[in-house]
Amino acid sequence: MNARISHPQAAMQPASDEPNYLRAGYGWRSWFLTTDHKRVGILYMISITLFFLVGGAAASLMRMELATPEGDLLTSTLYNKLFTIHGVIMVWFFLIPSIPTVLGNFLLPLMIGARDVAFPKLNLASWYLFMIGGVIALYASIAGGVDTGWTFYTPYSSAYANGHVILMILGIFISGFGSIATGINFIVTVHKMRAPGLTWFRLPLFVWALYATSIILVLATPVLAMTMALVALERLAGIGIFDPTLGGDPLLFQHLFWFYSHPAVYIMILPGMGVTSELISCFSRQRIFGYRFIAFSSLAIAILGFLVWGHHMFVSSQSVYAGLVFSVLSFLVSVPSAIKVFNWTTTLFRGSIRLQTPLLYAFGFVGLFTIGGLTGLFLAATAVDVHVTDTYFIVAHFHYIMVGGMVMAYFGGLHFWWPKITGRMYPEAIGKLNALLVFFGFNLTFFPQFILGYLGMPRRYHSYPEEFQTLNVLSSAGASMLAVAYLVPLLYLLWSLRYGRPAGPNPYQATGLEWTTPSPPPKHNFVITPIVTEEPYQYDPAAAEAAERHQEKKELEHVR
Amino acid sequence: MIDLLFWIEFAPERASNLAESVDFLFYALLLICGGIAFAVFALIFGFCIRYYQGSKGKHQKRTGSSTKLEITWMLAALILFLGIFVSSAVVYIQMSQPPDDAYEIQIVGKQWMWKAQHPNGRREVNELHLLVDQPVRLLMTSQDVIHSFYIPAFRTKQDAVPGKTTQQWFTPTRPGEYHLFCAEYCGMDHSRMIGKVHVMEAADHERWLEETAETPSLVATGQQLFIEHGCAGCHLPDADQQQGPLLQNVYGSRVVLSDQDVVMADEQYLYDAIMLPQKHLVAGYEPIMPTYQNVLSSEEVLQLIAYIKSLSTAETAP
Numbered sequence: 001m002n003a004r005i006s007h008p009q010a011a012m013q014p015a016s017d018e019p020n021y022l023r024a025g026y027g028w029r030s031w032f033l034t035t036d037h038k039r040v041g042i043l044y045m046i047s048i049t050l051f052f053l054v055g056g057a058a059a060s061l062m063r064m065e066l067a068t069p070e071g072d073l074l075t076s077t078l079y080n081k082l083f084t085i086h087g088v089i090m091v092w093f094f095l096i097p098s099i100p101t102v103l104g105n106f107l108l109p110l111m112i113g114a115r116d117v118a119f120p121k122l123n124l125a126s127w128y129l130f131m132i133g134g135v136i137a138l139y140a141s142i143a144g145g146v147d148t149g150w151t152f153y154t155p156y157s158s159a160y161a162n163g164h165v166i167l168m169i170l171g172i173f174i175s176g177f178g179s180i181a182t183g184i185n186f187i188v189t190v191h192k193m194r195a196p197g198l199t200w201f202r203l204p205l206f207v208w209a210l211y212a213t214s215i216i217l218v219l220a221t222p223v224l225a226m227t228m229a230l231v232a233l234e235r236l237a238g239i240g241i242f243d244p245t246l247g248g249d250p251l252l253f254q255h256l257f258w259f260y261s262h263p264a265v266y267i268m269i270l271p272g273m274g275v276t277s278e279l280i281s282c283f284s285r286q287r288i289f290g291y292r293f294i295a296f297s298s299l300a301i302a303i304l305g306f307l308v309w310g311h312h313m314f315v316s317s318q319s320v321y322a323g324l325v326f327s328v329l330s331f332l333v334s335v336p337s338a339i340k341v342f343n344w345t346t347t348l349f350r351g352s353i354r355l356q357t358p359l360l361y362a363f364g365f366v367g368l369f370t371i372g373g374l375t376g377l378f379l380a381a382t383a384v385d386v387h388v389t390d391t392y393f394i395v396a397h398f399h400y401i402m403v404g405g406m407v408m409a410y411f412g413g414l415h416f417w418w419p420k421i422t423g424r425m426y427p428e429a430i431g432k433l434n435a436l437l438v439f440f441g442f443n444l445t446f447f448p449q450f451i452l453g454y455l456g457m458p459r460r461y462h463s464y465p466e467e468f469q470t471l472n473v474l475s476s477a478g479a480s481m482l483a484v485a486y487l488v489p490l491l492y493l494l495w496s497l498r499y500g501r502p503a504g505p506n507p508y509q510a511t512g513l514e515w516t517t518p519s520p521p522p523k524h525n526f527v528i529t530p531i532v533t534e535e536p537y538q539y540d541p542a543a544a545e546a547a548e549r550h551q552e553k554k555e556l557e558h559v560r
Numbered sequence: 561m562i563d564l565l566f567w568i569e570f571a572p573e574r575a576s577n578l579a580e581s582v583d584f585l586f587y588a589l590l591l592i593c594g595g596i597a598f599a600v601f602a603l604i605f606g607f608c609i610r611y612y613q614g615s616k617g618k619h620q621k622r623t624g625s626s627t628k629l630e631i632t633w634m635l636a637a638l639i640l641f642l643g644i645f646v647s648s649a650v651v652y653i654q655m656s657q658p659p660d661d662a663y664e665i666q667i668v669g670k671q672w673m674w675k676a677q678h679p680n681g682r683r684e685v686n687e688l689h690l691l692v693d694q695p696v697r698l699l700m701t702s703q704d705v706i707h708s709f710y711i712p713a714f715r716t717k718q719d720a721v722p723g724k725t726t727q728q729w730f731t732p733t734r735p736g737e738y739h740l741f742c743a744e745y746c747g748m749d750h751s752r753m754i755g756k757v758h759v760m761e762a763a764d765h766e767r768w769l770e771e772t773a774e775t776p777s778l779v780a781t782g783q784q785l786f787i788e789h790g791c792a793g794c795h796l797p798d799a800d801q802q803q804g805p806l807l808q809n810v811y812g813s814r815v816v817l818s819d820q821d822v823v824m825a826d827e828q829y830l831y832d833a834i835m836l837p838q839k840h841l842v843a844g845y846e847p848i849m850p851t852y853q854n855v856l857s858s859e860e861v862l863q864l865i866a867y868i869k870s871l872s873t874a875e876t877a878p
Contacts, residue, residue, distance in 0.1 A: 317724055342600075348608065350618055458742070
């Protein structure tokens with residue numbers, strides 16, 4: 001008999017009469033008018049995958065151009081448009097929605113024992129807003145393009161740039177309302193829809209991370225909307241806000257933009273931290289270390305993240321005193337991140353570790369996020385920042401956080417919950433190999449960029465002095481490896497839809513409430529309302545070891 | 561140790577007084593952060609080997625957490641980070657305080673070139689000839705969008721912002737030729753807004769100076785503009801009707817505004833006074849000064865500022 005290794009926070013659900021959510025309806029209306037959070041999650045998954053391919057294609061072209069010092073493959077204008085498309089699409093249409101809207105939408109109600117999010121129709125409306133914004137941004141990129149960079153610095157964007165700046169801004173503006181609606185939806189859902197017994201400190205850390213993320217989405221995104229609206233007003237009507245020739249202040253834009261965009265960086269990392277907490281605990285079969293510290297560090301990051309925007313402006317001519325205040329606050333915000341890394345590491349202690357695909361991605365996250373975070377200290381250190389800001393050092397730093405961190409976590413989470421989402425297992429061996437390929441490809445692409453930046457190569461350069469070529473070639477080689485590594489999962493995950501092994505309700509013996517439902521879950525998730533009586537992550541490594549030994553013994557006997 | 565890194569061409573050339581301090585911070589950070597990263601990675605690897613499923617390590621369910629341990633690493637991180645903050649802040653403050661005797665060069669960024677003008681009136685485009693061991697202060701502005709004046713070998717960088725005067729300073733310490741980059745994205749030819757900085761020994765520098773024809777000095781050019789544009793009509797004591805404030809000793813003084821605010825008359829103040837005269841109204845004067853926004857170029861404003869600054873005696877200058 002198979003010893004019970006660990007058990008979810010509530011009893012397993014009885015069989016449901018309902019079909020699973022994928023079979024609950026087949027026509028296009030059943031998808032495009034759905035209010036099922038799981039289907040909305042799938043809609044987001046497909047959309048952001050498409051946006052990821054567009055953003056990735058732009059990046060590939062840029063890396064091809066940068067393989068040689070001369071600007072010979074693309075014109076400088078096209079290159080500038082490409083990094084704008086890459087930035088806008090990847091930030092607003094892939095990274096910000098990635099984990100929250102795909103995994104968050106799918107899992108939040110399942111994890112808290114609810115039948116849907118608080119406002120299911122609003123949830124669908126979020127997706128429509130996101131898509132309308134996305135289509136407008138794509139149209140602006142293709143029909144003429146925009147060359148302002150994703151940062152839209154004034155007065156370049158408001159008075160000098162040609163192209164569809166206003167359309168691009170409109171796309172970002174509209175999709176922002178989708179973000180705000182999602183944030184509100186998640187906050188209310190977490191407050192009002194938790195299952196009986198599921199107190200705040202019994203919530204999975206992924207839910208804490210989503211909650212912290214939602215706070216930022218709701219508080220920061222409106223500032224972006226206002227800022228973008230002001231740029232459009234200045235461009236259209238000549239109202240002087242940022243343009244000094246109209247009496248405006250170009251630095252005001254940077255203050256407003258980073259007041260949103262720095263917290264937005266945490267929108268792009270907190271959910272990844274949540275996923276990592278789930279994965280590390282599950283695959284080391286160990287209770288998470290320092291649950292409350294990890295939970296509260298998410299909130300601390302969300303709050304402190306609003307107070308550090310000026311560290312983007314150490315050489316912008318803001319006052320020296322402002323620079324120093326923003327510097328010290330930036331060091332403070334790195335403390336909660338450090339706490340998380342230490343806690344994840346300590347969680348492994350005395351566990352029973354299985355190096356399965358999701359854990360490899362989670363380790364990738366921890367490793368790359370650690371490097372990204374530590375190099376953030378270089379940038380918070382004012383005098384060092386003066387040298388390396390606006391160089392490839394910055395580019396490497398934020399890619400370690402946003403791609404190394406968030407994309408790793410997204411892939412890890414996608415593999416971990418793939419059986420729940422689709423009912424099928426992905427092929428484990430290819431999954432592991434590919435996780436390694438992503439890791440090596442990523443480091444080969446972006447580590448040389450740290451050195452390039454320290455050597456002084458400015459970012460957003462279409463051509464560059466010859467001495468930087470070796471490192472650029474390495475980076476471009478890594479990028480092609482990375483491109484393959486990002487495409488492979490697309491293939492084998494699609495393959496698994498048909499040929500993957502059926503997963504069963506809880507293939508990893510994980511403890512979350514989502515694992516008490518069948519895979520894929522029925523339309524309304526839970527037949528009976530789960531009642532939670534214990535903390536999350538009640539994994540038992542000793543029992544896991546015993547069960548494994550028992551299993552091996554049985555198999556041996558069977559062979560005899 | 562650092563020289564070893566130079567030898568493997570890992571570090572860029574170091575050619576200013578600030579470069580040493582910045583590099584010291586950089587390598588100290590590299591050591592500290594490298595140590596932390598190594599410790600984290602070693603622990604993860606170690607735990608994976610020791611506690612791999614089926615390994616002989618002790619697999620035991622965790623009960624409770626250790627608040628003591630949490631507080632310890634929290635405080636350790638905090639103290640370490642604050643230490644880094646203080647040591648880099650010292651250098652950052654040093655970067656913001658040019659010595660009084662610094663040689664002043666005016667820089668105007670425009671799409672897509674760097675224009676420089678020396679005190680003796682000599683102009684350069686995308687080049688900067690400097691005397692070794694002489695402290696230099698750059699007074700910068702931009703004519704159109706934001707640019708950033710970056711000399712990697714000096715480890716300094718400062719944005720040139722339209723409508724603002726900004727500054728940076730350094731003392732070149734090693735003769736040679738160095739890259740000058742625009743580091744803030746400024747449009748189509750951003751990556752061509754580059755140039756060369758030549759740091760020269762005294763004799764070479766002298767020779768370079770002699771190569772050029774005699775040019776009117778910066779102050780003289782400014783004075784010429786002052787007369788041409790009729791500034792003298794209002795701002796000189798012997799003007800027909802003196803309608804504007806006198807400019808003797810204005811630079812570096814405290815000016816009382818019509819709303820009783822007191823502002824320091826620095827370069828930014830003078831810049832605003834010419835381009836946005838309604839921004840600061842001096843107490844006791846009618847708001848009749850017109851803007852010179854579409855009349856003067858950024859360079860001409862800087863020249864005028866140089867002239868007005870020359871009207872202040874040394875004691876009042878900041």
